[in-house]
Amino acid sequence: MAWVAAALVALLYPIPFERSGYIYYETVGFLVLLNAMLGIGWNIIGGWAGQFDFGPNIFFAIGAYTAALLFIHLGWNAWLGLLGAVVVSVVICAVVTYPVTRLRGHYFAIATVAMWMIAQPIGATWELINGSRGLFIPVAAGGGFAHGMLTMEFAGRGKGLGFYYLALLLFALTLWGARAVERSKLGFYFRAVRDDQEGAESIGIDSRLYKVIARCLMAAVFAAGGVLYGFWALAVFPDQVLEVNWNILPMMAVVVGGLGRLGGAVLGSIILIPISQLMTATLGAGPLAGRGIDIIIYGAVIMLIAGWRPNGLLSLPWQRWAGRLLGRAPAQPAKG
Amino acid sequence: MTLFLQAVADGLQMGLLYALVAVGLTIIWGLMEMINFAHGEFMMLGMFGAWGLSVSLGWDPLVSMVPLAVIMYGAGVLVYRLLMRRVQRGEIFTQIFATVGLFFFIQNGVVALFTSDYRFVNKSLLTGLSGANITLGDVRIGVPLLVGGLIALALFLILYLLIDRTDFGLALQATAEDRDAAMLVGIRPQRMYAVAWGLGTALVAVAGVILANFFAVYPQAGLSFTILAYAIVALGGFGSILGTLMAALLVGVVQSVTAAYFPPAFKDAFVFGSYILIGLFRPQGLFGRF
Numbered sequence: 001m002a003w004v005a006a007a008l009v010a011l012l013y014p015i016p017f018e019r020s021g022y023i024y025y026e027t028v029g030f031l032v033l034l035n036a037m038l039g040i041g042w043n044i045i046g047g048w049a050g051q052f053d054f055g056p057n058i059f060f061a062i063g064a065y066t067a068a069l070l071f072i073h074l075g076w077n078a079w080l081g082l083l084g085a086v087v088v089s090v091v092i093c094a095v096v097t098y099p100v101t102r103l104r105g106h107y108f109a110i111a112t113v114a115m116w117m118i119a120q121p122i123g124a125t126w127e128l129i130n131g132s133r134g135l136f137i138p139v140a141a142g143g144g145f146a147h148g149m150l151t152m153e154f155a156g157r158g159k160g161l162g163f164y165y166l167a168l169l170l171f172a173l174t175l176w177g178a179r180a181v182e183r184s185k186l187g188f189y190f191r192a193v194r195d196d197q198e199g200a201e202s203i204g205i206d207s208r209l210y211k212v213i214a215r216c217l218m219a220a221v222f223a224a225g226g227v228l229y230g231f232w233a234l235a236v237f238p239d240q241v242l243e244v245n246w247n248i249l250p251m252m253a254v255v256v257g258g259l260g261r262l263g264g265a266v267l268g269s270i271i272l273i274p275i276s277q278l279m280t281a282t283l284g285a286g287p288l289a290g291r292g293i294d295i296i297i298y299g300a301v302i303m304l305i306a307g308w309r310p311n312g313l314l315s316l317p318w319q320r321w322a323g324r325l326l327g328r329a330p331a332q333p334a335k336g
Numbered sequence: 337m338t339l340f341l342q343a344v345a346d347g348l349q350m351g352l353l354y355a356l357v358a359v360g361l362t363i364i365w366g367l368m369e370m371i372n373f374a375h376g377e378f379m380m381l382g383m384f385g386a387w388g389l390s391v392s393l394g395w396d397p398l399v400s401m402v403p404l405a406v407i408m409y410g411a412g413v414l415v416y417r418l419l420m421r422r423v424q425r426g427e428i429f430t431q432i433f434a435t436v437g438l439f440f441f442i443q444n445g446v447v448a449l450f451t452s453d454y455r456f457v458n459k460s461l462l463t464g465l466s467g468a469n470i471t472l473g474d475v476r477i478g479v480p481l482l483v484g485g486l487i488a489l490a491l492f493l494i495l496y497l498l499i500d501r502t503d504f505g506l507a508l509q510a511t512a513e514d515r516d517a518a519m520l521v522g523i524r525p526q527r528m529y530a531v532a533w534g535l536g537t538a539l540v541a542v543a544g545v546i547l548a549n550f551f552a553v554y555p556q557a558g559l560s561f562t563i564l565a566y567a568i569v570a571l572g573g574f575g576s577i578l579g580t581l582m583a584a585l586l587v588g589v590v591q592s593v594t595a596a597y598f599p600p601a602f603k604d605a606f607v608f609g610s611y612i613l614i615g616l617f618r619p620q621g622l623f624g625r626f
Contacts, residue, residue, distance in 0.1 A: 103619045106365070259429055
């Protein structure tokens with residue numbers, strides 16, 4: 001029931017805004033879905049496989065660049081480009097991650113940061129991707145909604161609605177895929193490596209291999225997100241796709257919602273992104289503009305949530321509250 | 337050859353300053369295994385403190401270092417007591433989340449008060465010495481940076497003795513190793529954590545005060561140093577103060593030598609590249625015990 005209701009809300013969300021012209025809220029929805037999707041991807045390595053990954057945005061960048069290059073030079077459709085981007089980033093991820101799985105815990109975390117720090121000057125200087133001048137994605141205007149959904153090419157008025165549904169589609173695919181992984185043998189192997197690496201190895205699980213697989217799944221999700229973002233922004237700049245926010249925000253969404261749970265990233269994004277967007281829109285303008293008041297409050301809210309619910313908001317008794325709201329008696333423990 | 341030797345000498349001096357930024361992190365992260373994304377913001381607060389006291393009261397950073405260290409010790413204890421003690425009950429990732437919030441809060445609080453303009457400490461003993469050099473053969477060593485480096489070295493030694501040679505230091509290490517066992521022998525873990533946060537914060541603020549002599553003071557000054565500091569602590573190995581010092585010197589040398597021969601945009605990439613390379617052979621860092 002809850003699933004159907006959530007899906008209906010997600011499908012119908014942009015309609016009132018489209019009719020009334022407040023398309024800004026469609027963009028907020030787009031960002032929520034993009035971030036939730038990235039969070040679900042990050043939860044695979046961070047939540048299930050238990051590895052600190054602070055540098056996932058390199059795959060976001062690789063995805064955005066691959067699809068943009070394929071589109072500009074070879075004229076590939078964005079969806080085809082997305083497939084290419086996923087393949088390229090998974091291959092690169094496997095190659096660079098396998099050696100550093102020798103490192104554990106915090107050492108591994110810094111290795112992922114290291115990859116990000118190495119990627120930055122490469123992105124800013126490599127001539128193939130135009131260095132810090134970036135790549136522009138030329139998109140023809142006036143293709144209509146159906147054409148846009150098939151090509152990710154939107155320009156003008158229909159863009160907010162179109163990208164909301166594109167993000168919803170990719171988000172749903174990611175959620176479905178992650179759910180399949182969670183229930184599969186693979187998902188149990190990931191959690192076994194997280195909970196007890198030596199124990200997992202003693203029953204024949206190759207922990208390094210499964211860490212690589214977990215990170216590659218994350219890389220695939222981030223690459224897809226990068227493609228979506230590139231076609232949304234119509235340009236790929238190194239300092240934009242390698243921005244620290246693509247590392248921190250998905251992770252924060254997962255943590256605020258609940259680490260290791262699929263709903264965590266979704267709940268976290270629904271809370272964090274609109275708060276920051278609305279505060280930037282209201283407090284970021286006016287007499288105090290540029291003074292960072294919105295981010296001060298944002299930071300305070302984050303600290304309050306973390307201090308109040310260190311195990312994530314999904315650890316609250318939501319089901320009991322929902323039961324009370326619907327007039328149903330909460331489930332009682334069996335007596336005996 | 338002269339270029340190389342000069343680069344090594346410059347790198348060693350920078351390395352000492354990096355060591356100072358990283359040593360506070362060795363206590364909070366390396367020893368107590370708590371993550372603090374706002375580490376560099378405490379350094380930035382130290383820089384602003386040095387600038388403020390220099391402009392308003394005319395205090396030299398070498399003097400204002402002492403009261404600022406005391407104040408920032410209190411701030412660190414406060415952050416632990418009000419925030420991190422609660423956050424500690426959850427997953428370790430929640431510490432990232434909470435300290436990112438702290439990072440936003442402090443950085444933009446300073447932006448709100450002082451704007452993002454660059455400020456400089458102009459009148460101080462060390463900036464007055466700028467231009468003074470000591471020459472060793474063909475290698476020139478700037479006196480101000482040398483003095484800053486020596487202060488760093490002194491603080492480092494004191495801390496090393498405190499952590500490795502006193503009962504208090506042993507109690508800190510015991511808490512980090514096994515909280516419950518430490519409680520059994522009468523150590524109060526939360527007090528140990530609070531002291532570790534106070535010490536780490538005070539040390540990084542002192543680093544900021546010294547760095548204010550050499551670098552521009554602005555609200556975003558912290559992040560690049562924080563990222564380097566994390567790499568330095570991991571490279572040195574968890575729980576090793578001497579390791580942090582060695583790693584910081586190595587990072588300084590790698591940075592300045594590669595910057596002498598390659599485009600400077602890549603200097604951090606070389607540092608992090610060597611981290612990965614060394615990690616492949618020493619997965620527990622250079623001097624790490626675990």
